[in-house]
Amino acid sequence: MRRRLATVAGALLAMAVSLMAAPTVAQAQAEPGFYVSDGRLLDANGQDFVLRGVNHAHTWYPTRTSQALKDIKALGANSVRVVLATGDRWTRNDASDVAAVISGCRRSRLICVLEAHDTTGYGEQAGAVSLSRAVDYWLSIQDVLKGQEKYVILNLGNEPHGNSGYSAWTSDTQTAIARMRAAGFGHTLMVDAPNWGQDWSFTMRDNAGKVFTADPERNTVFSIHMYGVFDTATEVNDYLNRFTSQHLPIVVGEFGDAHSDGNPDEDAVMAAARRLGVGYLGWSWSGNGGGVEYLDLTADFDASRLTAWGRRLFEGADGIKQTAREASVFATDPADGSADGSCAVGYRLGDWGNWFNADVTVRNTGTTAVKGWRLDFALPGQQRVNSVWNAKATQDGSQVRVVNESWTETIPAGGTVTFGFNGSSTGTNGVPAVFTLNGVACAGS
Structure with a gap:
């Protein structure tokens, strides 16, 4: 996000009740993994699942990932959003590497949200690529993603439009989802907002219903990134309420306790997420640079050295330790319980x-x-x-x-x-x- 524009009046989301109805028992039982029902994210056992976790920059710190996953779990998280690269801007995370990440998440009993980061700020950021290129990447590693629907959510592309050209977000997102479904992906798909993830234009908010119903699986979750645009409780609550009141699934895919574009109200984010049963994923475990080092949750990837932001997220009111519940699928996961797999x-x-x-x-x-x-x-x-x-x-x-x-x-x-x-x-x-x-x-x- 670069700067906040004046609030724009948004139209209420329109959606037929019949399209938002919960699936039948037979439909739910047929689902291979996570699925959306009446605006809620359910796991493969039909249990409500609320993301409570953090982001980890795997693509830049691959040697840190194995220990990071164990530490993130030990601090009480139930999920982790993992930064991957398509190879367009940063070194590509290939199929074998992604398979190892998924295995590490499963051994640590963490739901793995995988995201393609090279789309960040498309249309404004030099070198950023389109959602179409992100879909190409997911197709190229599809073999290691098949069969992981119980444990993996696919975040199509990080912050896929900057503050230019964001009006294309709706059609670009619909096309990306259609390609994923046509290729046979049955995973829950997560889609980020435009405007560097912060949706100050309300493009995602006002078109989410249209995007959701265009998914033939009705299995898309929306992700808002809450930084300086969301510096008051009123703004936080209004945005999240717009989704939950329309029974549309929403998560806070990134947020912090400070930011260069303004001071986010992290207390309001966490309180609203608890009240509404909305998931959140704090940014980020460690390794931030470029002037945003204050967003590190740990000092130098050391779980025993939580920063003030880390203590707030993990240990504070409405934080991870208070509110996280492990996904029920791990009760019978054969990959769990062995440091060396099976x-x-x-x-x-x-x-x-x-x-x-x-x-x-x-x-x-x-x-x-x-x-x-x-x-x-x-x-x-x-x-x-x-x-x-x-x-x-x-x-x-x-x-x-x-x-x-x-x-x-x-x-x-x-x-x-x-x-x-x-x-x-x-x-x-x-x-x-x-x-x-x-x-x-x-x-x-």
């Missing part, structure tokens, strides 16, 4: 220069058998898979997906399966850094 992979490389062999052992370290498996990893360098035995493999760029043959379908609890392949290369041969089994990151063996 699998381990051994990868023995035979390096012959411009060709190589790999013998791979997949161990089930869980307590129940795995029937039907998929192992995903990225080959380093310019390696290509040629032939495979005891499994079947496909390759797309560096990404490799291996699935079982009929005779290697089951991995008993505590047991293993093995397969191998040979390949060619034009560079140095190496070992993949991350393996995921059915979407869950595995430990080394």
Whole structure:
């Protein structure tokens, strides 16, 4: 947000009651993950879920993420919004990296809100990309997102319009949602407001009903970022009430206790969120720069050194410790409870220069058998898979997906399966850094 304009009178949202009605029991049971009912976000068990968490800048601090997720959970959060990059402005977070993030969230029993950050301030910020480019990114990593609908919410693009060209927000957002649904994404989709997320023009507020009903799944959640535009309780309450009174799902996807464009009323944000049952995600765990270091919740990613803003968000009135409730899906999540996940992979490389062999052992370290498996990893360098035995493999760029043959379908609890392949290369041969089994990151063996 650059500056606040005078308040604009907004029309009340219009929506047919029949379109906002709760789904039938059969519909709810058919949902693969999170879904929206009567303006509320419900988890896959049909339980009300209110986001209470923080933002973490994974794309700039990837080595901090594993510990950050554990610390964020230990402080009482039930969710984390994770900054990802499409590769247009910042280094791309590829499929294997995103799979590892999701696995870390699940092990820490945190709902993972993944957001594409390269759209920030599109139309005003140099280098920012459109929502269409963000959708391209989600499509490129769709394989590691499938099956994660119970644990992952997809935030299409961060602050997708600045203070120029924001009138296109409605059509751009509708088109992005339509592309995601046509591609088979069943996840709850989160959409950010324009005007650097703060919607001073009320573009999102006044068109949210239209966008929601255009989603064939009726599974879109709206996200407002509350900084200097929202410096009074009246403004905070009026904005959030406009959504909840129309049974439209709204969350505060970012907010702080200070900002360069004005002093947000964080007390009003948190009080209104509690009163209305609205989710919030504070910005941000650590690592802020460019003059907004005051938005760090911790000093140098150290959970034992909460800043004043961190203490307010986690420990204060209406804060995370007081109001967060864990998603019910974690009661039966097989990825929970093990620091190393439920699998381990051994990868023995035979390096012959411009060709190589790999013998791979997949161990089930869980307590129940795995029937039907998929192992995903990225080959380093310019390696290509040629032939495979005891499994079947496909390759797309560096990404490799291996699935079982009929005779290697089951991995008993505590047991293993093995397969191998040979390949060619034009560079140095190496070992993949991350393996995921059915979407869950595995430990080394």
